[in-house]
Amino acid sequence: MKTLLYVLYGGKSVEHEISLKSAYTVMQSIDESKFDLYPIYITRSGCWFSRGKLSGKTFLPGDLILEAAEEEPAGTIGRILTELFTLEGPKVVLPILHGSNGEDGTIQGMLELLNVPYVGNGVLASALTLDKALAKEVLASGGLPQAGYRTFPYRNWSEDRDHVISLIEGNIGFPCYVKPGSLGSSIGISRCERREELEIAIEEAYRYDGKIVVEKEVRGREIQVAVMGNEYPLVSLPGEFIQDKTFFDYNAKYIDGRLSMSIPAEIPDILVNRIRQMAEQAYLALNCSGLARVDIFLDAEGALYVNEVNALPGFTAFSMYPVMWERTHGTSYSELIEKLIDYAFNRHADKQRLQYTKE
Known part of the structure; x- marks a missing residue:
């Protein structure tokens, strides 16, 4: 059947x-x-x-x-x-x-x-990974390094804009990124180099969410890692998009068509191992299952910072996630979908063993 x-x-x-x-x-x-x-x-x-x-x-x-x-x-x-x-x-x-x-x-x-x-992550992991602020708190509790950041609910902005700006300038500085608290695909995200841009960016981010996250820019490369599995996840070789823009925005991801992938990314083996370990650690810390993509910053000194964990990475023709598995294990697109379906059935079967009565 x-x-x-x-x-x-x-x-x-x-x-x-x-x-x-x-x-x-x-x-x-x-x-x-x-x-x-x-x-x-x-x-x-x-x-x-x-x-x-x-x-x-x-x-x-x-x-x-x-x-x-x-x-x-x-x-x-x-x-x-x-x-x-x-x-x-x-x-x-x-x-x-x-x-x-x-x-x-x-x-x-x-x-x-x-x-x-x-297929994919459960209720808790899905909610956590989409909420950038809460995800950062969980990752920090797991000892994973991240760029400096501050979170601001809308009431902070509506009550005292100058105070919010001062906190950002004093604690984060420029350049910085302003992001809606819960969204993906670079929608509502802005890169700011001065106060005038910051005010506009904050207003833009609040259009999509009642909470924003402001992050310090890490000068370097953004490395992506595909992860799949349940209790014992598999981790792909790292990859990165080669682009000529400072900010990897929505147009760069889905419209321009000028991206090229480097998989595996040209990184020394010792860093490859650290990146893959960090990706697995972040995946488990956020209670992920099924699949996720972990984005990690690599700065000029070789320091690594977890940027975010995407619980449902894109599966478009330009998406990194399926290509990373093809380059890592030779897994085809169709095979990948079937593997993810198998993980879904396995997780569901595990849950059926749970008891919901006291007897």
Whole structure:
């Protein structure tokens, strides 16, 4: 019997378009001899729609967006769960939902209630990794080095802007980066070299979140490492994007098309080992499972700093995560998806052993 694979994509998030790009590539790679594919599109308002089982791979990226009259999200979710999730056979969910309401533990909590296996991190790890401020606190408690940073809830800014600016100038300095507290894909992030830029950047970041993180710039290289697995994770060779911009922004990641990958990154072996160990340590510290990408700064003196852990790295044609596994173990894109599905089933099976009564 084939496995029923539900791919959730789109989502109520500013990273909606990134989800479409990732989901398209993922669905093109599914082995239809092993899986019955059920794409489920989530609109920007949170409604769920599906055309049922997808047969063949002749669809185009634009076909992923389903046009339908908007309804109350609860009604559409209930309809999908009743019509699709009650089908007989082994089931697994692949949530390709970047950012809010998908990468933050929200959808993971729902899938836990449904008691269905799903690919990727659980509720806690998803919530932690998307919340940059809380993730930094956990990483710091694990002894992992990070660049200097400060966190500011919106009330600090609304009550005393000058005080926030003074704290940033005195404790972080310039250049610095201003980021929304919970978001990815470099959306809402700005690099600042002076006070005038800082004020604009803070306002921009607060558009996307009620909390911001301001970080000291580390002059050097950003190295990326792919990690996958549950209790005993595997760690890829490190890679990096070669680019001519100081700041690796949204356009550089998804639009310009001028990025080139260096995998493995040209780094001395002793640093490669340290980077891979640090990536595994960060993965475990944040209770990750399934997959994550760990980004690490390497400065000119050879010092390493964890930048962030991305619980749902992109799977687009320009994404580093799948390519790092191909260069590390020769793992193809399709094989990678199946490995991640296996991890989902293994984690789900482990949870079924838990007891929920006192007897």
